Amino acid sequence: MACTVTCIAPVNIAVIKYWGKKDEKLIIPLNDSLSGTLSMEQMHAKTTIMASPNFTKNCMWLNGKEESFGGNARLLSCLKEIQKRAQEDGTSKEILKWNIHVCSENNFPTAAGLASSAAGYACFVYALAKLYKVKGDVSQIARQGSGSACRSLEGGFVRWHMGNASNGSDSLATQVVPASHWPEMHVIILVVNDKKKKVSSTSGMQRSVETSELLKHRVAHCVPQRIAAIEKAIHNRDFPTFAEITMKDSNQFHAVALDTYPPAVYMNDVSHAIVDLIHCFNQVKGCTKVAYTFDAGPNACLYLLESAVAETMALVDYFFPSNNSGNTVQGLPVPPCNAKETVQAIEAVGMQKQDDGLLKYVIHTRIGEGAKELTDSGTHLLSASGLPLRLA
Numbered sequence: 001m002a003c004t005v006t007c008i009a010p011v012n013i014a015v016i017k018y019w020g021k022k023d024e025k026l027i028i029p030l031n032d033s034l035s036g037t038l039s040m041e042q043m044h045a046k047t048t049i050m051a052s053p054n055f056t057k058n059c060m061w062l063n064g065k066e067e068s069f070g071g072n073a074r075l076l077s078c079l080k081e082i083q084k085r086a087q088e089d090g091t092s093k094e095i096l097k098w099n100i101h102v103c104s105e106n107n108f109p110t111a112a113g114l115a116s117s118a119a120g121y122a123c124f125v126y127a128l129a130k131l132y133k134v135k136g137d138v139s140q141i142a143r144q145g146s147g148s149a150c151r152s153l154e155g156g157f158v159r160w161h162m163g164n165a166s167n168g169s170d171s172l173a174t175q176v177v178p179a180s181h182w183p184e185m186h187v188i189i190l191v192v193n194d195k196k197k198k199v200s201s202t203s204g205m206q207r208s209v210e211t212s213e214l215l216k217h218r219v220a221h222c223v224p225q226r227i228a229a230i231e232k233a234i235h236n237r238d239f240p241t242f243a244e245i246t247m248k249d250s251n252q253f254h255a256v257a258l259d260t261y262p263p264a265v266y267m268n269d270v271s272h273a274i275v276d277l278i279h280c281f282n283q284v285k286g287c288t289k290v291a292y293t294f295d296a297g298p299n300a301c302l303y304l305l306e307s308a309v310a311e312t313m314a315l316v317d318y319f320f321p322s323n324n325s326g327n328t329v330q331g332l333p334v335p336p337c338n339a340k341e342t343v344q345a346i347e348a349v350g351m352q353k354q355d356d357g358l359l360k361y362v363i364h365t366r367i368g369e370g371a372k373e374l375t376d377s378g379t380h381l382l383s384a385s386g387l388p389l390r391l392a
């Protein structure tokens with residue numbers, strides 16, 4: 001009688017940042033944004049949703065712990081919107097009356113500045129769409145869970161169009177190119193040891209909209225040109241142009257955060273030392289090898305071509321030594337590399353080796369595919385009676 005679906009969805013990291021809403025409730029942004037979707041082999045959210053006439057209320061478990069469903073306005077608005085679409089599409093009325101149990105797990109740290117909310121809400125909405133057999137684009141609905149979630153449904157590079165409609169009907173995400181367009185594009189995430197609690201993206205951007213003059217300038221004069229130029233660079237697989245725009249946009253986003261009153265400080269000294277290292281590396285090589293970008297936290301996300309991975313990691317290990325033998329790298333293997341000459345050249349332009357243990361760990365991944373359903377019933381996270389198979 002019960003219906004069950006299980007789906008996985010990826011993380012995405014913006015190269016042109018979303019920062020600021022023109023509608024807080026519908027989550028309509030002030031500007032277009034563009035991101036790379038990261039491979040689900042390394043990082044994904046996985047969500048099982050079961051609908052049953054026997055369930056007495058909607059329930060949600062995240063990483064093995066029960067969370068409030070009824071008290072989470074964003075989960076509720078995604079559910080309401082998908083059900084509305086299902087009704088329009090003529091889905092059987094019966095299932096729409098049943099309560100649902102949702103069980104989700106992220107195979108990477110939640111709420112640690114690694115875009116878990118983007119993967120999580122994309123997965124929730126994608127799985128609901130499968131459950132109710134809703135056809136067509138659901139990015140307008142994922143957007144209402146967390147803005148950046150709308151970019152996690154598709155693979156490759158994805159653009160979120162801010163749209164013009166006041167009801168948000170044209171504020172949706174579309175694929176710019178599939179992952180296969182630029183398979184050499186890899187990503188290294190440097191997870192920075194950080195004790196401090198951040199200002200959430202939601203409240204930080206709200207404060208920026210209220211107080212930052214620079215945000216107005218960014219939205220009107222910078223983002224439109226950058227979106228057009230980076231799309232072109234992606235189509236042409238032009239890494240130096242892609243990298244320069246990515247770094248400038250990250251820097252401008254953090255300048256807006258500082259222009260906010262009171263300021264929102266997301267990058268720390270380690271983040272700034274990573275920025276210095278990347279600029280020194282690009283300088284001594286005489287061409288742009290690596291781009292950095294930072295979201296609302298201190299962790300660095302490096303976009304680079306596969307051919308630069310080994311040397312970049314050798315430099316990270318040298319300039320940001322771990323407490324023991326090399327930084328722990330999760331994900332794709334990193335080939336060994338003797339970067340002695342580059343290290344010397346970088347030291348000659350003034351970069352110094354940092355203290356031990358500033359990085360927690362490193363994730364090596366690549367651009368990957370969008371959300372998908374797992375059809376093997378052995379992958380469900382809920383038992384036949386609708387309870388989590390694993391609790392924390």
Ligand SMILES: Nc1ncnc2c1ncn2[C@@H]1O[C@H](COP(=O)(O)OP(=O)(O)OP(=O)(O)O)[C@@H](O)[C@H]1O
Binds near residue numbers: 200
């Ligand atoms: N798999 C999931 N399913 C549903 N909701 C999720 C999931 N993962 C995360 N979330 C929601 O997202 C919240 C975390 O969002 P938050 O913005 O604090 O962290 P983040 O997305 O990891 O970091 P950042 O936005 O800075 O990249 C969680 O508390 C939860 O409400």
Ligand SMILES: C[C@@](O)(CCOP(=O)(O)OP(=O)(O)O)CC(=O)O
Binds near residue numbers: 014033147202294295
């Ligand atoms: C810095 C960012 O990562 C901000 C992401 O903000 P969220 O999508 O987390 O915010 P809400 O819509 O309020 O949930 C930039 C980006 O991903 O484009």
